[in-house]
Amino acid sequence: MEKYRIDLPVDEIPTHWYNILADLPEPLSPPYDPDNGKRLELLKQVIPSEPLRLEFSTERFVKIPEEVLERYLQVGRPTPLVRAKRFEEYLNAPVKIYLKMEGYTYTGSHKINSALAWVYYALKDGAKFVTTETGAGQWGSAVALAAALFKVKAYVFMVRASYYAKPLRRYLMQMYGADVNPSPSDLTEFGRKLLRENPNHPGSLGIAITESAEYALKNGGKYVVGSVINADIMFKTIAGLEAKKQMELIGEDPDVMIGVVGGGSNWGGAFYSFIGDELRSGKVRRRYIAVGALEVPKVTKGVYKYDDPDTGRVLPQLKMYTIGADFIPPPIYAGGLRYHAVAPTLSYLMSKGYVEGRDYDQEAVFKMAQIFAQVEGYVPAPETAHVLPVVKEIADEARRTGERKVILISFSGHGLLDLSNYADVLGFEKA
Numbered sequence: 159m160e161k162y163r164i165d166l167p168v169d170e171i172p173t174h175w176y177n178i179l180a181d182l183p184e185p186l187s188p189p190y191d192p193d194n195g196k197r198l199e200l201l202k203q204v205i206p207s208e209p210l211r212l213e214f215s216t217e218r219f220v221k222i223p224e225e226v227l228e229r230y231l232q233v234g235r236p237t238p239l240v241r242a243k244r245f246e247e248y249l250n251a252p253v254k255i256y257l258k259m260e261g262y263t264y265t266g267s268h269k270i271n272s273a274l275a276w277v278y279y280a281l282k283d284g285a286k287f288v289t290t291e292t293g294a295g296q297w298g299s300a301v302a303l304a305a306a307l308f309k310v311k312a313y314v315f316m317v318r319a320s321y322y323a324k325p326l327r328r329y330l331m332q333m334y335g336a337d338v339n340p341s342p343s344d345l346t347e348f349g350r351k352l353l354r355e356n357p358n359h360p361g362s363l364g365i366a367i368t369e370s371a372e373y374a375l376k377n378g379g380k381y382v383v384g385s386v387i388n389a390d391i392m393f394k395t396i397a398g399l400e401a402k403k404q405m406e407l408i409g410e411d412p413d414v415m416i417g418v419v420g421g422g423s424n425w426g427g428a429f430y431s432f433i434g435d436e437l438r439s440g441k442v443r444r445r446y447i448a449v450g451a452l453e454v455p456k457v458t459k460g461v462y463k464y465d466d467p468d469t470g471r472v473l474p475q476l477k478m479y480t481i482g483a484d485f486i487p488p489p490i491y492a493g494g495l496r497y498h499a500v501a502p503t504l505s506y507l508m509s510k511g512y513v514e515g516r517d518y519d520q521e522a523v524f525k526m527a528q529i530f531a532q533v534e535g536y537v538p539a540p541e542t543a544h545v546l547p548v549v550k551e552i553a554d555e556a557r558r559t560g561e562r563k564v565i566l567i568s569f570s571g572h573g574l575l576d577l578s579n580y581a582d583v584l585g586f587e588k589a
């Protein structure tokens with residue numbers, strides 16, 4: 159019988175994270191500090207020391223601490239690999255589609271994979287609490303969950319506009335006991351200054367990052383980073399390492415890998431261990447596709463150069479595909495895809511032609527998400543749904559050529575807290 163759901167036994171959960179730096183054909187361009195070391199110094203003080211060390215390490219495999227592994231199991235790992243059999247039927251093409259289901263975790267996305275590691279390492283440094291920023295709230299809720307499971311307080315700086323407009327994930331964070339503050343907030347000097355200028359300041363991710371760093375620095379906490387940097391992506395490779403074992407269990411080898419890119423940790427977490435094997439063998443033969451939102455077109459129109467990772471310009475610059483740290487994205491609902499740049503490691507792979515970029519607009523994506531929900535019964539997150547148009551293109555091509563394709567998709571999260579956004583775009587009557 160063909161397998162439509164592939165589970166990894168609990169005791170076969172990977173015990174090590176994978177580090178792509180071990181297999182890149184050349185060293186990655188290092189961070190650059192335009193402020194003579196000030197930004198690097200800040201980074202050293204506010205982020206936990208072990209992730210900072212791992213950021214520059216070239217060890218291929220890094221042992222996952224027992225305390226983290228145990229909590230991975232608790233929150234739903236290993237996640238299943240599910241074959242989208244009915245979506246295949248809908249596409250009516252010689253394709254097999256496998257979904258790595260990160261939405262099966264407690265907070266509903268891949269973000270918990272690194273949040274647990276960050277909080278663990280922050281506590282090892284003796285942090286009194288952790289801080290982080292969040293836009294729509296996916297990263298914030300993962301950190302809130304991780305902090306709850308490690309019995310430490312999380313201070314989350316949530317972009318003020320989202321704090322009021324998107325309360326569901328805020329409620330989730332509050333349920334977990336996190337201290338959620340609309341950013342700009344009155345907890346920091348930077349926030350108070352902005353509020354004096356404009357009491358209704360809508361905030362931005364960049365401002366929230368600056369506030370998180372300031373609050374951690376001044377009050378004995380540690381700041382945890384949700385994407386983009388190597389260490390964060392390394393922590394997220396648990397998903398891809400599981401998927402690799404699951405594909406091996408059924409004797410399948412994917413031809414095409416597809417994932418969406420916010421900062422790049424979903425993509426890298428799912429596929430770095432696959433592309434790393436190919437880099438090591440000297441030949442990359444699979445197709446790797448990174449998908450973004452047309453409204454934030456960094457994967458198709460970004461420029462590969464040094465840029466600020468944050469709008470507050472307090473963190474060291476990184477070499478990456480970027481549409482500019484000042485780019486103000488239109489208010490799209492896939493909040494996780496609004497970031498202006500692509501992780502340095504993924505940018506490097508794109509620059510070498512190993513990874514293709516694709517962008518799709520919200521309207522097209524949401525319509526396909528609805529079709530997907532109706533045939534598969536699963537509501538994808540708006541971010542995740544951005545993979546669907548390219549899957550259709552590949553299916554159309556396979557139908558024309560008759561060539562069979564096995565597609566592996568990082569299905570980064572579920573959309574059950576995003577239904578109001580779907581209702582807006584798809585025109586359902588609202589309360």
Ligand SMILES: *Cc1c(COP(=O)(O)O)cnc(C)c1O
Nearest residue numbers: 385420421422423424494570571
């Ligand atoms: C945050 C998020 C993304 C994008 O994440 P990155 O790891 O920053 O690329 C994709 N999908 C979902 C469901 C998300 O919550």
